[in-house]
Amino acid sequence: MxxxxxxxxxxxxxxxxxxxxxxxxxxxxxxxxxxxxVVFVSAAITDFIDGYIARKFNLVSELGKILDSIADKILVIMAWIIIITYYEFNSWIILPIGLIIFRELFISGLREYLASKSLSLQVTFIAKLKTTLQMVTISLTFFSGIIVDGSGSLTTFLLQPVAGSGTTLMEMACIVLIWLSAIQTIYSGWEYFKTALGLMGTKNDG
Known part of the structure; x- marks a missing residue:
């Protein structure tokens, strides 16, 4: 091999x-x-590069597909779990991240089930957008942990508290992105689920 x-x-x-x-x-x-x-951004870049290389030079393999999917899930899920600790296990953060992790595991299981029936789900534009949004959100959240100890006018601006709360502007931006990621992730999961039901229905009719 x-x-x-x-x-x-x-x-x-x-x-x-x-x-x-x-x-x-x-x-x-x-x-x-x-x-x-640094590690997450580098890994995210390799995620786009390996897919491009595989398609460009016809290097797509079953092992590559399996490892690519597993690597993506482990990387993202571990990153999300760490981010929960950033916000001291705040329920407003646990909820969207919990939904994201649930969707990722559910769709992975659904793909495995469909594969056992010789069926497959094609990656959609919505799913690609979901992945990109998650990568950007996680990267910015890790970056927010860096600038806490930074200095300068930009850092001062990003770390100023939002009116009426103890949350900084940077933290609020990350929280909003986390929720947007959750909404996009659940929506793409729902689209996959509907497609899977259609595939199974067609196979049963056949």
Whole structure:
């Protein structure tokens, strides 16, 4: 079996989530935040690169598809779990992130079930938009942990409290993005679910 470059990139991304977790366990902040930001952004970039290379040079393989999907889920889910601790397990953060994780696991399970029936779900534009929004949101949230100890006019602006709350402008922006990510993620999951029902109905009719 030949291990292609896209597969190698997926394997690297597979361990990126664990590296971020280890960073928060072993390093003080903001060093852990810096590591998380650099590793996550790098991993997110490889996610787009490996897909492009695989399609461009006809290097798509079943192993690559499986590893790519698993790596994406591990990276994103670990990042979301860490972000929950950013907000001290605030219920307004646990809820959207919980919905995101539920959707990711549910659709992964649904894909496996459909595969056992020789059916498949094609990746949609909405799902790609969901992935991009999640990547941007997670990256900005890790970045927010870095600027807490920063200085300068931009940092001062981003860390000023929003009127009537103890939440900073940067934190509020991240919270809004987290909720938008949750809404987009659930919507794309619902679209996949409806498509899956149609596929199963067609197969049963046949």
């Amino acid at each position: 030949i291990i292609t470059l896209p597969t190698i990139l997926s394997i690297i991304r597979l361990f990126a989530g664990f590296l971020i977790l280890l960073g928060f366990l072993l390093l003080a902040r903001p060093a852990a935040d810096i590591l998380a930001f």
